[in-house]
Amino acid sequence: MTGYFHLWLIPLAPFAGFLINGILGRRLPKWIVTTVALLTPLAAFSVVLVATAGFFGLGAGNVPAVGPMPFIETCPLAWIDIGALHVDFSFVLDQLSLVMLLVVTGVGFLIHIYSVGYISDEEGYARYFSFLNLFLFFMTVLVLAGNALVMFVGWEGVGLASYLLIGFYFKKTSAADAGKKAFIVNRIGDFGFLIGMFLLLANFGTLTFSAIGQKLIANPGWQGGVLTVIALCLLLGATGKSAQLPLYIWLPDAMEGPTPVSALIHAATMVTAGVYMIARTHVLFDHSPFALSVVATVGAATALFAATIGVVQHDIKRVLAYSTISQLGYMFLGCGVAAYSAAIFHLVTHAFFKALLFLAAGSVIHAMGGEQDLRKLGGLWKKLPLTFAVTTIGVLAIAGIFPFAGFFSKDAILYAAYTQGANGRVLWFVGLVTALLTSFYMFRLWYKTFLGESRSPEVHPHKSPWSMLVPMVILALLSICGGWIGLGENLGRFGAFLAPAVGARATTASGDAHLELYLSIAAVAVALLGWLVADRFYRQRPGRAAQMAAANPGSYELVLNKYYVDEFYGATVVRPLLGISKYLLGWFVDTALLGGGAWLLGGTATFAGALLQRWQSGNLRSYAAWLAAGTAAVLLFVVVPWATVWPASLNLIWKMAGH
Amino acid sequence: MNLLSQEVPISWYLLLSAVLFSLGVVGFLIKRNLITVFMSIELMLNAVNLSFVTFAHQWHAVKGQIFVFFVMMVAAAEAAVGLAIIIAVFRARATLAVDRIDLMKL
Numbered sequence: 051m052t053g054y055f056h057l058w059l060i061p062l063a064p065f066a067g068f069l070i071n072g073i074l075g076r077r078l079p080k081w082i083v084t085t086v087a088l089l090t091p092l093a094a095f096s097v098v099l100v101a102t103a104g105f106f107g108l109g110a111g112n113v114p115a116v117g118p119m120p121f122i123e124t125c126p127l128a129w130i131d132i133g134a135l136h137v138d139f140s141f142v143l144d145q146l147s148l149v150m151l152l153v154v155t156g157v158g159f160l161i162h163i164y165s166v167g168y169i170s171d172e173e174g175y176a177r178y179f180s181f182l183n184l185f186l187f188f189m190t191v192l193v194l195a196g197n198a199l200v201m202f203v204g205w206e207g208v209g210l211a212s213y214l215l216i217g218f219y220f221k222k223t224s225a226a227d228a229g230k231k232a233f234i235v236n237r238i239g240d241f242g243f244l245i246g247m248f249l250l251l252a253n254f255g256t257l258t259f260s261a262i263g264q265k266l267i268a269n270p271g272w273q274g275g276v277l278t279v280i281a282l283c284l285l286l287g288a289t290g291k292s293a294q295l296p297l298y299i300w301l302p303d304a305m306e307g308p309t310p311v312s313a314l315i316h317a318a319t320m321v322t323a324g325v326y327m328i329a330r331t332h333v334l335f336d337h338s339p340f341a342l343s344v345v346a347t348v349g350a351a352t353a354l355f356a357a358t359i360g361v362v363q364h365d366i367k368r369v370l371a372y373s374t375i376s377q378l379g380y381m382f383l384g385c386g387v388a389a390y391s392a393a394i395f396h397l398v399t400h401a402f403f404k405a406l407l408f409l410a411a412g413s414v415i416h417a418m419g420g421e422q423d424l425r426k427l428g429g430l431w432k433k434l435p436l437t438f439a440v441t442t443i444g445v446l447a448i449a450g451i452f453p454f455a456g457f458f459s460k461d462a463i464l465y466a467a468y469t470q471g472a473n474g475r476v477l478w479f480v481g482l483v484t485a486l487l488t489s490f491y492m493f494r495l496w497y498k499t500f501l502g503e504s505r506s507p508e509v510h511p512h513k514s515p516w517s518m519l520v521p522m523v524i525l526a527l528l529s530i531c532g533g534w535i536g537l538g539e540n541l542g543r544f545g546a547f548l549a550p551a552v553g554a555r556a557t558t559a560s561g562d563a564h565l566e567l568y569l570s571i572a573a574v575a576v577a578l579l580g581w582l583v584a585d586r587f588y589r590q591r592p593g594r595a596a597q598m599a600a601a602n603p604g605s606y607e608l609v610l611n612k613y614y615v616d617e618f619y620g621a622t623v624v625r626p627l628l629g630i631s632k633y634l635l636g637w638f639v640d641t642a643l644l645g646g647g648a649w650l651l652g653g654t655a656t657f658a659g660a661l662l663q664r665w666q667s668g669n670l671r672s673y674a675a676w677l678a679a680g681t682a683a684v685l686l687f688v689v690v691p692w693a694t695v696w697p698a699s700l701n702l703i704w705k706m707a708g709h
Numbered sequence: 710m711n712l713l714s715q716e717v718p719i720s721w722y723l724l725l726s727a728v729l730f731s732l733g734v735v736g737f738l739i740k741r742n743l744i745t746v747f748m749s750i751e752l753m754l755n756a757v758n759l760s761f762v763t764f765a766h767q768w769h770a771v772k773g774q775i776f777v778f779f780v781m782m783v784a785a786a787e788a789a790v791g792l793a794i795i796i797a798v799f800r801a802r803a804t805l806a807v808d809r810i811d812l813m814k815l
């Protein structure tokens with residue numbers, strides 16, 4: 051790639067937007083802020099489009115042709131160069147990062163447009179957009195990273211942007227707390243990532259992904275052992291960022307942020323960073339069957355676990371949040387059965403339909419003046435027809451109904467799981483049950499929000515501006531068509547495109563077209579079943595669900611309260627930590643040890659000062675007397691030879707004095 | 710010149726110098742009046758001058774005598790400044806008792 055094309059332009063554009071709006075935003079008129087905030091992601095997206103066009107050879111004339119993938123761009127100055135440790139600041143564009151970049155900058159740009167309408171009358175307009183641009187900057191750095199350390203920079207950066215945006219309404223205590231929670235829980239995951247990086251350095255001597263891959267290819271017999279440890283450490287990092295068991299607890303709380311933020315960061319892009327990281331380091335996981343099975347188990351367990359919670363939530367955004375956790379579980383499941391292409395495929399389609407669903411939910415919330423309780427919504431299809439239409443598409447897509455996007459990607463993951471041997475059947479079954487639940491709770495949300503009678507008739511919804519509607523329409527189109535890129539055997543063109551970057555999967559029962567068809571039919575049947583159940587519960591017999599809940603108060607309460615996981619963590623981790631902080635560190639170490647030590651030192655100095663202060667009488671003659679006495683003493687030592695044996699002479703004087 | 714060294718031993722001069730110096734020190738320490746204290750300082754300076762001259766004569770070195778001139782010059786300057794300060798202090802405080810001039814204390 052030559053000419054005017056540079057990879058660093060992609061992150062740099064949003065960063066410039068962040069700087070301009072962050073520093074000058076408050077003094078600039080609103081239209082300039084909007085222009086800067088929209089143009090910089092558009093610029094990044096354009097560069098990505100140019101790269102894509104160049105890759106497919108579409109660029110005629112002025113579009114530079116892309117060289118062989120991966121295309122590597124390294125900062126001429128070494129970043130860290132100490133002895134054997136050598137880390138460059140390098141960006142890599144290959145098939146995997148190209149797909150991610152298209153999603154991140156494309157969906158990111160759409161959500162920027164949406165935000166203009168959504169956030170328009172809020173305080174902190176420029177602050178919001180500068181943070182959103184900052185997020186895009188770090189996210190593109192994360193995606194483009196050529197080695198683990200650059201990825202870590204982006205990884206921490208998106209965490210920071212996420213923290214800032216969750217706490218955007220910082221005057222609300224719950225929002226500020228949610229931001230802190232997200233940050234702290236992510237820190238636990240980052241600990242795993244860091245340990246993984248240290249182990250990589252110790253065992254490979256490099257952090258560059260391609261170099262690690264080459265070393266592993268050179269030693270095909272190297273299996274398990276330290277590789278398993280590294281993979282599990284990286285997995286811990288991924289579970290933190292991608293909200294998997296056991297570190298998923300921050301994501302539902304993160305819904306305190308503005309809805310477009312939930313759509314961009316906590317549904318479409320940032321939370322998929324864990325999946326991306328596993329796909330990026332897939333060679334390590336490929337050499338450790340145990341780590342892979344852990345990934346698959348974590349994914350399947352999270353998918354089912356979060357889906358059950360999503361069934362009973364009342365907050366429209368929390369339903370979507372648990373749905374996101376559940377869908378991320380699918381992606382981990384896909385990674386865990388080494389079907390990285392399928393996982394990335396689901397990542398892409400999920401970015402479309404989940405961003406769409408969040409934006410639609412935002413449109414509902416915006417129209418209803420901040421109301422997001424499902425029990426108070428209803429009958430909105432007449433008042434918000436376009437939002438209703440796009441939500442319908444989104445729901446059909448996530449439920450996995452043919453031919454919407456979610457069907458293809460979910461089917462690909464389920465198929466990959468099924469063909470993964472005996473354990474695979476279990477994983478497949480869990481995935482299928484999750485699909486049933488997903489379909490059920492999404493149609494539940496759909497019925498409760500848009501159909502039936504309005505439950506708060508006094509509110510008159512106002513229409514959303516075009517800047518909110520256009521991105522939703524585009525995302526709706528993508529949610530319909532987005533899956534078609536994966537048509538065919540082994541994900542068709544999409545699989546073939548990604549294969550050089552993530553490797554083609556060797557399935558145990560590949561090429562069985564009948565099996566794939568049966569599995570697809572099963573998945574669609576399950577999705578329709580979920581719809582049917584939701585239809586019975588929420589349209590035909592609206593009181594049925596409440597009756598069932600009343601009949602099983604124990605289990606209903608358990609699920610409604612999210613299995614008391616937050617309470618469990620609070621009792622086992624947070625409370626002891628707070629106790630240690632308050633009593634051991636606060637009282638004993640801080641007050642007793644440090645405070646006491648400081649008091650002792652200060653007291654000694656004060657006491658010595660008080661003693662010496664008497665010397666400083668201000669009386670001239672006393673000073674003079676001391677001066678004379680001092681001179682006399684010096685003379686005594688210098689002139690009188692016996693003074694060198696002072697102790698003896700003192701003793702003599704003592705005796706002469708009669709003691 | 711030789712007459713001097715022959716008739717009066719050098720130790721007498723030094724003894725006189727020491728006595729004068731001690732008188733100065735004692736006066737400095739025990740006198741209350743600032744002007745007397747000031748005069749005691751002059752006495753000490755001149756005692757030192759005497760020993761300078763004595764040694765210069767003894768060793769036939771002119772440096773000692775030059776030092777005496779320097780000391781006298783500094784003493785003259787010091788007398789001017791010192792007396793000015795004393796007058797200023799007296800105007801401000803209407804006293805010259807050193808025990809009562811103790812504002813230098815923190």
